[in-house]
Amino acid sequence: KNQVEQSPQSLIILEGKNxxxxxxxxxxxxxxxxxxxxxxxxxxxxxxxxxxxxxxKSNGRxxxxxxxxxxxxxxxxxxxxxxxxxxxxxxxxxxGYNKLIFGAGTxxxxxx
Amino acid sequence: xxxVIQSPRHEVTEMGQEVTLRCKPISGHDYLxxxxxxxxxxxxxxxxxxxxxxxxxxxxxxxxFSAKMPNASFSTLKIQPSEPRDSAVYFCASSFQGNQPQHFxxxxxxxxx
Numbered sequence: 001k002n003q004v005e006q007s008p009q010s011l012i013i014l015e016g017k018n019x020x021x022x023x024x025x026x027x028x029x030x031x032x033x034x035x036x037x038x039x040x041x042x043x044x045x046x047x048x049x050x051x052x053x054x055x056x057k058s059n060g061r062x063x064x065x066x067x068x069x070x071x072x073x074x075x076x077x078x079x080x081x082x083x084x085x086x087x088x089x090x091x092x093x094x095x096g097y098n099k100l101i102f103g104a105g106t107x108x109x110x111x112x
Numbered sequence: 113x114x115x116v117i118q119s120p121r122h123e124v125t126e127m128g129q130e131v132t133l134r135c136k137p138i139s140g141h142d143y144l145x146x147x148x149x150x151x152x153x154x155x156x157x158x159x160x161x162x163x164x165x166x167x168x169x170x171x172x173x174x175x176x177f178s179a180k181m182p183n184a185s186f187s188t189l190k191i192q193p194s195e196p197r198d199s200a201v202y203f204c205a206s207s208f209q210g211n212q213p214q215h216f217x218x219x220x221x222x223x224x225x
Contacts, residue, residue, distance in 0.1 A: 034213070043116070043203050043216025044155070089155065093211070099168075104154045 002027040002095040006088075006103035014111055017080055021106045023073040023090030031093040035064055035075050038087045038105070047075070047088075080110045114138070116217035118204050124223045130192040133220045136185055137206030145214060146179055146189050147203040155203070161187065162210065194224045 004025045013019050023033070032051045036044035048059050050066040050073060057064050061084075063076045077084055090103040117136040125131060137144045145160040159169040164181045172179070176195070181187040191198055201221050205214040 032211070042218050043205070044214075045216070046213035049213065097168075100157055102155045102157075 002092075002099075002101050004090055004092050004101050004103040006090050006106050008106060009104070010107040010109070012109045012111060013080055015080060015082055019077050019080060019108065021075045021077075021088050021090075021108070023075070023092075023103055025071050025073070025090075025092045025101070025103075027071075027092045027094040027101055029094050029096075030068065030071075031098055033066060033073050034091045034093075035062075035073075036089040036091060038089060040086070044089055077108075082110050082112060084108060085110045116204055116206050116215050118202075118217035118220050120220060121218065122221045122223075124225065125194060126225050127195050128193045129224075130190065131194045131198075131222060131224075133189040133202050133204075133222070135187045135189070135204030135217060137187070137204070138208075138215055139185065141206035141208050141215070142184075143207045143210050143214075144181060144187050145203075145205040145207075146187070147205065147216075148200045149203060149219070150200045158189070194222075196224045198222065199224050 007022045034049045035047045037047050038044040047062050048057050048064045052068050061078045066073045087105040087107045089105045092101045119134045142163050146158040147155050149155045158171045159179045161181045179189045201219040203216050203219045205216040207214045
């Protein structure tokens with residue numbers, strides 16, 4: 001079954017600290033993986049997309065990694081800011097019909 | 113540039129009533145998506161259109177839900193009759209080509225009493 005699982009479900013960190021969010025998937029065949037950030041009361045915003053051949057991609061303080069062999073991705077946030085407080089959603093495109101499969105998200109709270 | 117525009121932002125109505133959600137995609141985008149988001153189930157794709165034509169509606173929960181895209185700049189998602197379990201945030205998103213990043217609206221928060 002094509003699934004995307006994210007961990008942790010929620011996370012609290014202090015401002016300035018780093019954190020890493022995990023995304024494991026069982027989607028096959030795999031097309032791409034995208035990380036979205038969703039602020040409270042807003043729609044998701046794309047942070048980065050990873051294709052099969054990409055291992056690491058950065059977008060400012062956000063760095064995404066992909067290990068296609070183990071079917072794992074991570075999103076690392078460096079020097080967290082209060083504005084990083086949001087839900088982070090991992091979305092994998094793939095499966096027999098090349099559909100989008102959504103993770104349940106990780107809710108991150110950055111405290112001063 | 114204007115993003116994806118959804119209306120209304122909030123809707124509260126009684127069960128049994130018809131609900132119509134509206135979406136204006138980003139100009140030039142040829143894909144339009146409707147999603148539902150709840151705490152229990154997260155984001156779920158309901159239906160998507162390509163060049164105004166419905167391509168995949170397998171996520172539409174039941175016949176009470178219908179979506180139309182009469183032209184490239186407007187789409188509706190209708191629920192008739194509405195039920196309390198339809199309460200959720202409904203998002204519309206658009207993209208240029210199917211594999212490009214989707215741009216989401218700010219959603220319609222729907223409460224069915």
